[in-house]
Amino acid sequence: MRVRIRVRYNAPHMRRFDYFAPTSVEEAVSLLQERGDGARLLAGGTDLLVQMKEAGVHPSAVVSLHAVDELRGISDESDGGLRIGARTLMNDVAAHETVRGAYTALAEGAGVLGSTQTRNMATIGGNIANAAPSADTAPPLAVFDAEAEIAGPGGTRTLPVIELFSGPGSTTLETAEVITAFRLPAVPDHTGSAYQRHTPRKTMDIATVGVSVKLTLADDGSIGDAAICLGAVAPTVIRAGEAERALAGETPSDELFASAGELAQAAASPISDVRGSAEFRRYLIGVMTRRCLGIALERAQA
Amino acid sequence: MTTAETTTETPREASALEKVTVRYTINGEQREVEIAPNRTLLEVVRDELRLTGAKEGCGTGDCGACSMIVDGKLITSCLMLAPQADGSEITTIEGVAQDGKLHPLQQQFIDHGAVQCGFCIPGMILAGKALLDSNPAPSELEIREAIAGNLCRCTGYTKIVEAIAAAAD
Numbered sequence: 055m056r057v058r059i060r061v062r063y064n065a066p067h068m069r070r071f072d073y074f075a076p077t078s079v080e081e082a083v084s085l086l087q088e089r090g091d092g093a094r095l096l097a098g099g100t101d102l103l104v105q106m107k108e109a110g111v112h113p114s115a116v117v118s119l120h121a122v123d124e125l126r127g128i129s130d131e132s133d134g135g136l137r138i139g140a141r142t143l144m145n146d147v148a149a150h151e152t153v154r155g156a157y158t159a160l161a162e163g164a165g166v167l168g169s170t171q172t173r174n175m176a177t178i179g180g181n182i183a184n185a186a187p188s189a190d191t192a193p194p195l196a197v198f199d200a201e202a203e204i205a206g207p208g209g210t211r212t213l214p215v216i217e218l219f220s221g222p223g224s225t226t227l228e229t230a231e232v233i234t235a236f237r238l239p240a241v242p243d244h245t246g247s248a249y250q251r252h253t254p255r256k257t258m259d260i261a262t263v264g265v266s267v268k269l270t271l272a273d274d275g276s277i278g279d280a281a282i283c284l285g286a287v288a289p290t291v292i293r294a295g296e297a298e299r300a301l302a303g304e305t306p307s308d309e310l311f312a313s314a315g316e317l318a319q320a321a322a323s324p325i326s327d328v329r330g331s332a333e334f335r336r337y338l339i340g341v342m343t344r345r346c347l348g349i350a351l352e353r354a355q356a
Numbered sequence: 357m358t359t360a361e362t363t364t365e366t367p368r369e370a371s372a373l374e375k376v377t378v379r380y381t382i383n384g385e386q387r388e389v390e391i392a393p394n395r396t397l398l399e400v401v402r403d404e405l406r407l408t409g410a411k412e413g414c415g416t417g418d419c420g421a422c423s424m425i426v427d428g429k430l431i432t433s434c435l436m437l438a439p440q441a442d443g444s445e446i447t448t449i450e451g452v453a454q455d456g457k458l459h460p461l462q463q464q465f466i467d468h469g470a471v472q473c474g475f476c477i478p479g480m481i482l483a484g485k486a487l488l489d490s491n492p493a494p495s496e497l498e499i500r501e502a503i504a505g506n507l508c509r510c511t512g513y514t515k516i517v518e519a520i521a522a523a524a525d
Binding site for chain 2: 068069070071072073075096099100103104107108116118120143145168169170171172174175256257258
């Protein structure tokens, strides 16, 4: 008997597209406008190329941002805040001295994403624009009340990062709009922050649950301001508003943090999927919120 | 448009079937090649430049077999469009040995028996090189984190970690 073996080249392949490499935001916006819904923006490529190879995303045009120099880099703002260009690499965000010192949770989120290779390609703007509920930089940006600078055909606008998300993989960005930077307000003294995620594997994994916390202490050591943001437990990242309000004005204690954890659990609407059941996710929110509050408190006191 | 010039002068008139010219300095050598823009850097380096050390494992950036060093940064070349690397300096495994002499990492991989089937090794060595270039004395944890994006299905990693540590000494 003759057996015929069909050899299949296993590697996923991309369909053809028109390729553009504009050198300015303006040029990128007008290309997106001309090409309409068939065009996709390419930043680091670690999400888009995977989608083009495996998830049926077949853009008619790809507009790469790699030659738009104005989108890259981190700079101090005159009001004491920080501006991070959308095309800044994850490894550069994670290694930046001010980010590590004042915006620690963001350094932790950027530093834990993917692998060395991923972080050398993936950009902070791409991580947000891809709008995965598990995006590691989204909860940290949200607890710092970061705003996105957006350029579009009608000019520029700013929007709080958390308002960019409208569902898994979808944003409130209009056609031909480009995120150009994130603006992080100045951080008051006695502030500490943290980002933690739960993953079965330590690295190169996607969060089952991600939690970011920011605490600012008053002069008497009580909590002046608290921010908590949860990832991968709802269609978008969400703020745990009730838990935040329950912390404000209170003296930090294990009991207080445990009850904030319970309120955070109530804010979530997790699903069951390959990375964990809804029940497990809800349990993790309690543990991780409590843990992150403890870490943020220590950092705020330091 | 400074990079990836299309064969016509105006980028906006590029059609889907049009090729782009890309120039790389790969392992110290200038190369120029005309390619369709939907090809990855990995495909162009393997199929056009005939440097087949980098491998395609998953094609989605998870396994690290296609790792290259582009402008000093370790990347997965299966997730980089070839025109995105236009004008870049690229190091592949073929460029690691100098003047016919193995790089210390290569020698230590041999001495430690860190190679079995070999498929992941070009990526592993480049990941080790990228680490040692920026951190000449890494801890074991730093080594393990540096190769976390490189999967090996043979060795269990222990000998690879030992080889990288030995090359650092």
